[in-house]
Amino acid sequence: MTLPTPDTALPHLSDVVPAVLTAMGATGFESRISLPTNISGACVLLIDGLGAELLDTYAADAPVLAGLRGQTLSVGFPSTTAAGLAAVGTGHHSGEHGMVGYTFRLPGTGVMNALSWRPHPSGDDLRATAEPERVQPMATTFERATSSGIAVSVVSGAQFTDSGLTRAVLRGGRYVGVYAIGDLAARVRTAVVDGGFCYGYHADLDLVGHLHGPGSEAWRLQLRQVDRLVESVVEGLPPGGLLAVVADHGMVTTAPADAVDVDADPLLLESVQAIGGEARARHVYVEAGARDDVLAAWRTTLADRAWVVSRDEAIAAGWFGPRVAEEIRPRIGDVVAAARGSSSMVRRTVEPLESSLIGHHGSLTTAEQHVPLLLAYG
Structure with missing residues (x-):
């Protein structure tokens, strides 16, 4: 990728x-x-x-x-x-x-x-x-x-x-x-x-x-x-x-057909402690030792709808700028997902208002x- x-x-x-x-x-x-x-x-x-x-x-x-x-x-x-x-x-x-x-x-x-x-x-x-x-x-x-x-x-x-x-x-x-x-x-x-x-x-x-x-x-x-x-x-x-x-x-x-409801997919929630970000840019915070499994699950489920990377990969790619302060690193998800095309990663249970919107950004x-x-x- x-x-x-x-x-x-x-x-x-x-x-x-x-x-x-x-x-x-x-x-x-x-x-x-x-x-x-x-x-x-x-x-x-x-x-x-x-x-x-x-x-x-x-x-x-x-x-x-x-x-x-x-x-x-x-x-x-x-x-x-x-x-x-x-x-x-x-x-x-x-x-x-x-x-x-x-x-x-x-x-x-x-x-x-x-x-x-x-x-x-x-x-x-x-x-x-x-x-x-x-x-x-x-x-x-x-x-x-x-x-x-x-x-x-x-x-x-x-x-x-x-x-x-x-x-x-x-x-x-x-x-x-x-x-x-x-x-x-x-x-x-x-x-x-x-x-x-x-x-x-x-x-x-x-x-x-x-x-x-x-x-x-x-x-x-x-x-x-x-x-x-x-x-x-x-x-x-x-x-x-x-x-x-x-x-x-x-x-x-965003296109409704390209929306993935994170809250409705058990594979995307397994071993996940918390989720941040928004529909086009997600931070996924995972249980200890579960990063690789969660990373694989999000990559498999989202496929070509999003770029899905680890925190270290996102930082190395310069997504958060040329320097990431040590105290800022924990704010970034263990797994980071950035939507491609017209896709979105909505949360219709936790974020019903945001999930109903037509226009999105973040990626x-x-x-x-x-x-x-x-x-x-x-």
Whole structure:
């Protein structure tokens, strides 16, 4: 079996914020993306779910975005929101920032949901016992920028103001909670005009893609709203201002015929202690001494629907980046499965809502891995 490996010829999502901050005059960052050095105010705006292939396919629905189309970025594995936001916020790959999945097993805690910061599939808030600053202790890019004297703001949904994920990977700036797309555009414009750095986040394109499928009529109409959002920000860029639009992952439409219900197959559950990840990227945590048997069972059952590897094989293939910190290794499954084509590894008993979705992401296909880097200058 030939394993996919990250495209190291492409810049990584984690490279964007350091490059922008360097262009603003901040010191101590390594810039791997060439930008002008006369930037006086900037925003990195992340559009959840805006894959590069999707944008190229539906460019007619997003003329402003398409007109800014430039470089392509790789997001790394898993191609999911928690990992993508952590890459932006820390400047590192998942093997270092530790957000290795939508859900993953945290030693001493169990399987947790990185977005809700609660046990998976349900349970009480974990912020007091799995303190976000301890789960992800590295200084964020925002903390480092603030130390360099740059005013940093995080402009995102008001409901995420003090969330576990915000505290873990986006801390260090002034949090500006917003409630609607116009609110987001106005706050981003203000931050750039004031000469600071801001990170902005918009979630709705991803939500519509999950519910109706990427490329559906609803998704294309939502893409038009995103295009207008970006146009509104670009119109307000001052001289020396920069807007960098990125995404955390792309998305694929999964086929019901290619779905494997893990909860309904005893062979996939034998000797398994816990399962994390999501439908396109699974972490399988096994009983002591059972790794090889579980690996064989998952490979046989999933066949050509997924790449199924051991933890060591996934790390050696570079799935989690060029370096995996020793303390992060236990968060990665003993067995890791990444979906191929339009397949999915659903859990209809444990994850009924997620299993009902049409659009998914998380795996290593280019549709999920590649996102655009769109640059606009004042």
